[in-house]
Amino acid sequence: MPLKTEEMVLNMGPQHPSTHGVLRLELQLEGEIIKAVKPHIGYLHRCFEKHTEVMTYPQVIPYVDRMDYLASMYNEFGYAIAVEKLLGIEVPERVDFIRVIMGELQRIASHLVAIGTYGADLGAFTPFLFAFRDREKILSLFEMTCGGRLLYNYIWVGGVSHDLHPDFVRLTREFISYFRPNIKEMNELLSFNKIFVERTANVGILPLDTAINFGISGPNLRASGIKWDLRRDDPYSVYNRFDFEIPIGDGRMGTVGDCWDRYFIRILEMEESLKIIEQALDQLPEGDVTSAIPKRIKPPVGQVYTRVENPRGELGYFIISNGSLNPFRVKVRAPSFVNLGIMDELCRGHMIADVIAILGSIDIVLGEIDR
């Protein structure tokens, strides 16, 4: 009689140190080998999209803050652009520049969390604290500007809530010169560490066609080797005025589109963001930042879809207006939600430890997935 073996079902989460929030992964295991992964989501569902239907347009902004809570500025950025398009208003140039600076600072802060927690997921705890040390400086810049450290309510429809602090430009330049060497330090400590490379290279390889079929966007897509960045390919705000590279995965340590590529693309993007911030600070025009803010936001009947390049990928807002003070419908295309769909495809045949590596490299935020 042949021996019968049963597959084990292991629940990872929702209380688990490295599911990055309240995600539950149902793993089907044969020994330590993954047969299937089923993500169960919804533990952080806060009815965001339904709530917006009884809010006025400016009241929605604090809600979008709470979606991707590691990239609040960028959520507001995308929402503001969408409503402005619906209203058909132009914002002053200074506002656009401030938004870009804030957005790119937020991108660095968000990537720092991604990199730091990725190190912690793989057992290296020190890079995690180094990343948070640097993120803290960015949060202080935000705090100086608008008072918030995590949730800002800063970028409003038609403008921003406050002008920059007089010291902001100087301190941001100081931060840039402080932060550049720290990227090198992070590379020495983690990126090119032999054990780290062993753990991530050739693990969770995402081929380009699969990535496109699954609708993957952002750093995860670029790591598979395509130059697709909405900041360049579908420019919004003033991004077409800056000179920056779009880093793509080149399979330096293993295969194109493996976990190491997805990790390293974020390091490279931080450097590009620093370049954008430097240029924006140089060109920052004078002007009033609140003059274009409408007193009453009542867009005409219609619908609009805008997309921006959030730190995690393509963040889209689909807004339907019925001509009243409240939006009829706000649908968010959350990058983390779409990116999470690839888990099963990537994890099959790997080990439990690799699930952590793959999940960390996709860099999800549960607030955005569940909304």
Added chain:
Amino acid sequence: MIYDFLLKLTGSEIAAGFIQSLLPLFVFILPFALFAVLLERKVSAHMQDRLGPMRTGYHGILQTVADIIKLVQKEDIVPTNSDKPLFNIAPVLVFTGSYAAFAAIPFSSAFIGSNIDLGLFFIVAVSGLVVAGILMAGWASNNKYTLLGAMRSAAQVISYEIPTMLVILTIVMMTGTLNLTTLSELQTGYFWNWMILGGPVAGLVKLAFIPSMFIGFVIIYISTLAEVNRTPFDIPEAESELVSGYHTEYSGMKFAMFFLAEYANMFAVSAIVAAVFFGGYQSPIGYLGNTLDILWLIPIEQFFWFTFKGVFFVFVQMWLRWTLPRLRVDQLMALCWKYLIPIAFVNLLIVGLITVL
């Protein structure tokens, strides 16, 4: 020496033996665990641009005391569906395994729990108990994570005992003794008599031994790291994968026993490395007691040197832990079976040839 002194003091062989066997526990393991936990916190904090504990006492020196008090006060939770007898025995077994190893560790020429001829063998054998305890804990908790942790741990500890034993065998072949005191006495004099620098032989043979000894040291250090489940080999208790591995379900004092055992084990393996390769309790630069002609000072100096060497290797373990990421379980096995064991074997043959010639 301690035994004779105790015998004179108590007048009873049983009492003397009993007190002597308890001495390492109270004189050394408990204070060391307190110290090591604080050291770990401070080392990690300063490596990460933090301060670490600062509130309890001057620069947080009472932090571990506070931790222990907290752990003692905690409710002792036994999961409903656990295998209760095994669940209760496991921490004791793990603690016993690591504590028993201290019996044969020579802290100085006058202070050794039991000066048996099979010292090295005894330590390695008794450490095997720890695996049984870990397996018990993992199984009895009736939790998939703990079971996975325990299975990984058993596989890891057993595989890494092989390279450790092969290196120890190399040394035994050179010196012809398993007794740790004799081994330490052999390396007397100055630091060039340490095994890492070829041992107490003279001439060209010594030079021939040095590369083999360095390789042996690296192998034994890596394997002992794996045996005590420290990063980069902390896979059994990989926090980010298996919550905290085999002791996930333990709380209160039972958890503290695992914790204590881990730190005791860290020192035990460091002590083996120090005793085998770095002259045991011998001073590298001669004794003050000899110079001043105060003979009772020598054992105290020896105790200092031994503790210093042990704590130094413990520090290196912490340093590695806060620098390196963690290997995956199959990579860990590959490292052991594909690299460490073959190299250790070749090393053994080379040393054997040199010794015969």
